[in-house]
Amino acid sequence: MASVSLSSRLDKSVRQHYLSLPQGGKCQVTYVWIDGTGEEVRGKTRTLDSEPKSTKDIPEWNFDGSSTFQSEGSNSDMYLIPVCMFRDPFTLDPNKLVLCEVLKYNRIPAESNHRAGCSKVMQEVKEHCIWFGMEQEYTLFGTDGHPFSWPAQGYPLPQGPYYCGVGANNAYGRDIMECHYKACLYAGVNIYGTNAEVMPSQWEFQVGPCEGVDMGDHLWVARYLLQRVCEDFGVIASLDPKPMKGNWNGAGCHTNVSTKQMREKDGLEHIEQAIAKLEKRHKEHIRVYDPHGGRDNMRRLTGHHETSSIDHFSAGVANRGASIRIPRQVGQEKRGYFEDRRPASNCDPYVVTKTIACTCLLDPEQVEPLVHSPVSLSYHHDDTAQSKNVHFTCQNHTKKGHNRSEPSVQSE
Numbered sequence: 001m002a003s004v005s006l007s008s009r010l011d012k013s014v015r016q017h018y019l020s021l022p023q024g025g026k027c028q029v030t031y032v033w034i035d036g037t038g039e040e041v042r043g044k045t046r047t048l049d050s051e052p053k054s055t056k057d058i059p060e061w062n063f064d065g066s067s068t069f070q071s072e073g074s075n076s077d078m079y080l081i082p083v084c085m086f087r088d089p090f091t092l093d094p095n096k097l098v099l100c101e102v103l104k105y106n107r108i109p110a111e112s113n114h115r116a117g118c119s120k121v122m123q124e125v126k127e128h129c130i131w132f133g134m135e136q137e138y139t140l141f142g143t144d145g146h147p148f149s150w151p152a153q154g155y156p157l158p159q160g161p162y163y164c165g166v167g168a169n170n171a172y173g174r175d176i177m178e179c180h181y182k183a184c185l186y187a188g189v190n191i192y193g194t195n196a197e198v199m200p201s202q203w204e205f206q207v208g209p210c211e212g213v214d215m216g217d218h219l220w221v222a223r224y225l226l227q228r229v230c231e232d233f234g235v236i237a238s239l240d241p242k243p244m245k246g247n248w249n250g251a252g253c254h255t256n257v258s259t260k261q262m263r264e265k266d267g268l269e270h271i272e273q274a275i276a277k278l279e280k281r282h283k284e285h286i287r288v289y290d291p292h293g294g295r296d297n298m299r300r301l302t303g304h305h306e307t308s309s310i311d312h313f314s315a316g317v318a319n320r321g322a323s324i325r326i327p328r329q330v331g332q333e334k335r336g337y338f339e340d341r342r343p344a345s346n347c348d349p350y351v352v353t354k355t356i357a358c359t360c361l362l363d364p365e366q367v368e369p370l371v372h373s374p375v376s377l378s379y380h381h382d383d384t385a386q387s388k389n390v391h392f393t394c395q396n397h398t399k400k401g402h403n404r405s406e407p408s409v410q411s412e
Contacts, residue, residue, distance in 0.1 A: 002142045003142035006234075007234065008233055009234065019092075023095075026047050026050075027050060027051045027096065028088070028096075029046055029052065029097075031043060031045070031082070032098065032099050034102070035069055035112065036068055037112070037291070038114075039291055039346050041223060043224065044061075044063065051093075055098060062077050062080060063077075064077070065110075070110055075105055078102055078105070078110065079107065080100040081103055083099055083101050083115065084214075087186055089183040089184075090228060097187060099220060101115050101116060114354070115213065117354060118213050118350035118351070119213045121357050122353075122354075124362065128259040128260055128361050129211060129260040130258070130259050130357055131208070131257070132215040132257060132349075132353050133207065133208025133256035133337075134207055134208060134215060134349055135255075136204060136205050136206070137252055138202070138204075138226065138238060138239055139202045139237070140172065140202075140230070141235065141237075141238050143236065147172075147201045147244065148201045159247070162200045163196060164196055173201060174196070176237075180205065180225060180226050181205065183228075187225060189218050189221055190210055191206070191218075192205075192206040192208055193205070193206050198249040198305075198306070199249045202249070202251065212353075213350070213353075215353050216350035219349045239346040240345070241290060241296045241300040241345050242296075242299035242300045248305070249305045250299070250300035250345075251300075252307070253343045253345050254343065255353070257274070258337035258338075262335060262336065262337060262338075265334075266334060268330065271330070271337070274359075278313070282313040284355075285342060285359070286342065288351050289342050290343075290344035294310070296344050296346060298310055300344060303321070306320045307321065307341070308342065317330075322341065323340070324338055325338065325341055326339075340352075
């Protein structure tokens with residue numbers, strides 16, 4: 001039997017009694033933020049006198065950054081700035097979840113707050129109406145660190161029957177996926193769909209299409225909801241890009257991209273131009289497509305298990321072994337979107353979308369890599385490779401906006 005947390009075994013009917021009590025017109029608001037790891041989310045709740053109509057009705061708050069890897073104890077107070085509000089699927093209406101940016105004591109963005117930079121870039125490219133759709137893969141584990149429902153002393157049958165599979169012998173943890181899906185819909189997350197993945201106990205959900213910075217907002221809240229749902233079931237959702245060694249698929253966060261020009265007639269030409277720009281900055285993108293400067297993707301992007309090689313850029317129609325995939329329908333209709341298959345499952349969507357927007361839509365002379373470490377990135381498929389962190393700085397551009405077109409970014 002799979003190992004689950006003790007909390008999940010508590011009598012939930014007892015909890016339901018208290019959750020059904022009236023709140024006297026008050027509203028619970030849970031503040032959600034990204035901690036200092038750049039991979040995990042935190043949350044804490046306060047009471048408001050009435051239901052907020054927007055983030056303007058939700059006050060700033062603070063927290064102890066020394067306990068979240070974001071500050072030292074001698075100067076630990078950090079600010080929570082509400083930026084995006086959702087309904088709370090756990091305590092229900094009128095209660096809310098609010099995603100927050102984190103500011104340091106001097107009110108500049110914390111090191112793990114990449115939303116601020118992403119928002120700036122998305123304003124600069126606003127006229128392009130850039131849409132994203134991100135495919136979040138994750139793997140379920142028991143609290144003992146063993147993949148959920150895998151044999152205790154062995155392995156399940158080889159990959160083959162699990163992708164979009166049905167049946168108790170093929171689908172491990174469907175209840176979690178279904179509950180997370182409904183939680184996202186209730187909350188207002190722009191979830192596109194979901195499916196079982198190639199490796200047993202591995203699942204995927206897609207978020208989008210979202211324009212600009214909304215992509216990161218909705219994916220981070222979807223990740224928070226996933227962790228909360230898994231908490232209720234007593235299991236762990238891992239975003240490790242290669243959770244199991246051997247002949248098992250890794251986990252990615254494939255990113256679908258479409259601009260207004262790509263969605264219009266003969267948009268394929270603009271897709272090909274974007275791909276050419278991405279090829280020139282392949283190494284820079286690899287360094288920011290996981291939180292550890294490319295080291296996580298070294299384990300995943302091997303050229304096997306439906307991945308491209310981390311060492312080489314490639315593109316092709318309907319090719320899931322390429323860095324960039326052009327969907328077959330897009331190739332036939334000659335417009336639509338492309339899929340960047342390189343981002344790892346634990347990537348920061350703000351960093352990924354910002355970097356893609358910079359490379360594809362801004363003048364290359366205005367996009368400079370900022371290297372924070374002298375250590376070079378060595379592309380070897382092992383756990384000892386060193387890396388350096390690279391971020392992109394983009395100068396301001398003044399541009400006029402365009403009206404939105406019909407959606408065409410699809411997750412597959």
